[in-house]
Amino acid sequence: MRSSRRAFLGAAATLVVAGCSSDVLGLRRSVRVAVSWSGQELRAFHKVLDGLGGLEYPVEVVPLGDDISTAFGARSTRRPDIVMLPQPGLVPRHLHDLEPIPDDLADLGRARLWKEQLVHDGTTYGVPFKTAHKSAVWYRPSVFQQVGVQPPRLWADWLDLNRTLTQAGVTPLSLAAGDGWVLTDFLENVLLGIAPAVYAGLAMAADPRPSRQPQFAAALRLLGTMWSAPDALAGGVKRSLVQQFPDAVVEVFGHRRAAMVLASDFAEPVVRSFAADPDDIGVFTFPPLEPGAAAPVVVGGDVMVLPKPTTEDARDLVRRLAAPTAADPWIKEGGFLVDGRVSGYSPELTRLAEQLTRRGEQLQFDLSDLLGRLGDINGLWRVLTDFLTRIGGRGAAAVTEAVDAAMSELREVEG
Numbered sequence: 001m002r003s004s005r006r007a008f009l010g011a012a013a014t015l016v017v018a019g020c021s022s023d024v025l026g027l028r029r030s031v032r033v034a035v036s037w038s039g040q041e042l043r044a045f046h047k048v049l050d051g052l053g054g055l056e057y058p059v060e061v062v063p064l065g066d067d068i069s070t071a072f073g074a075r076s077t078r079r080p081d082i083v084m085l086p087q088p089g090l091v092p093r094h095l096h097d098l099e100p101i102p103d104d105l106a107d108l109g110r111a112r113l114w115k116e117q118l119v120h121d122g123t124t125y126g127v128p129f130k131t132a133h134k135s136a137v138w139y140r141p142s143v144f145q146q147v148g149v150q151p152p153r154l155w156a157d158w159l160d161l162n163r164t165l166t167q168a169g170v171t172p173l174s175l176a177a178g179d180g181w182v183l184t185d186f187l188e189n190v191l192l193g194i195a196p197a198v199y200a201g202l203a204m205a206a207d208p209r210p211s212r213q214p215q216f217a218a219a220l221r222l223l224g225t226m227w228s229a230p231d232a233l234a235g236g237v238k239r240s241l242v243q244q245f246p247d248a249v250v251e252v253f254g255h256r257r258a259a260m261v262l263a264s265d266f267a268e269p270v271v272r273s274f275a276a277d278p279d280d281i282g283v284f285t286f287p288p289l290e291p292g293a294a295a296p297v298v299v300g301g302d303v304m305v306l307p308k309p310t311t312e313d314a315r316d317l318v319r320r321l322a323a324p325t326a327a328d329p330w331i332k333e334g335g336f337l338v339d340g341r342v343s344g345y346s347p348e349l350t351r352l353a354e355q356l357t358r359r360g361e362q363l364q365f366d367l368s369d370l371l372g373r374l375g376d377i378n379g380l381w382r383v384l385t386d387f388l389t390r391i392g393g394r395g396a397a398a399v400t401e402a403v404d405a406a407m408s409e410l411r412e413v414e415g
Contacts, residue, residue, distance in 0.1 A: 032081050033061050044269075044335075048327060051326070055320075068087075081314035082304055082307075086300070089375075091118055092120060101318070102319065105318065106124040108127045109127050110124065112363070113364075114339070127318060128304075131356065132301050133352040134298040136283055137261070137262050137285065138281070139282050139284065140253065142280045149161050152284070152287045154287050155190075165259055173233050174252050175227075175233050175388075176261075177243060181381070182263075183388065184368040185262060187219060187220070187380075188296075190289065192362065194290075195216075198215045199367060202371070208372075211414055217407055221400070222289070224391050224396075225396060227388055227392060228395055229393075233393070234257045234258035237389060248261050253276070254275075272334060282348075294360070294361070297361050297362055298366055324341075331344050368381075373413075380410075382409070382413075383409045
């Protein structure tokens, strides 16, 4: 799951060490773990490490934030031994940099959704550590009750809900457009809802060309209908464009300037930290786009990989972190889902976990993670940011022209 940690990295820019200090004469070499986490997530990971008990080697945690891909850079004595990779789609492009996962853990990387990213020519190169449900919408039930509305059952219901809230003087949405992955999450859910075959085709394509898919433009039009509605976004487009993920959550539950926010399961600690009323927390999942259609469920996550050359200590730590109960300290903190596990969570996360495991659900992996450069900050992130700028608050009349401009930008990126 590619989430920005820029807001917190200033305080965590230096290396954080678990167990012992780094390489010191007479001690075993540290196992260096590169992570993208900061703030609460980083503290929770340290609790996971502490829960592993006494280790025969020191562990050094290196927070790299959004620059996690640099962990595959030049080799040195300071390189990481384990990378907690929030973009599993990078695994196929870095096979030459990675060691195979130990045979006794290989099956963990062969689970549904993960297999296509982590298994190549019969060899497993990654183990899931943290799963992300990217189709969750957090809201305040008290606002819905006051206005007399229910969570939407269909996309059209959601548009009606937003209009009802606006007419009642309530801003419907808080949008963290400062983090481009939030915009791609929104689009991915709409595209998966209206054209699952197109979504899957783009995810598997060696040379994906979303600009050639009419359904991609159709998804943009639907999304534009929501984002362009007057007074739909807290603070309007201007605030949304500079607002990062935690701030958008606080807008709903702290400042109470919006009713809901699209935010993955890992938003839970922020929600609970800032909610004025701990009982006024609700979550619904992205609704189907049409009657009778399956609801879209977009999945992301962090996987453990072993850069070359690896060590026995690094393999040992991966084994320990992959144990069924290893993540319990983080689960207790909130905002953590384990692939295939449905117990031990809060009621809100239990619902999300159950949806991820139910048969018949329309699950697909995070598309932007699989599109390579097309899905990153200079690709789809930028296209959607420009799209929002063109339509925000301007009504449906602005959408058609903005869609055409977005598709033209996509063609340039693909070019």
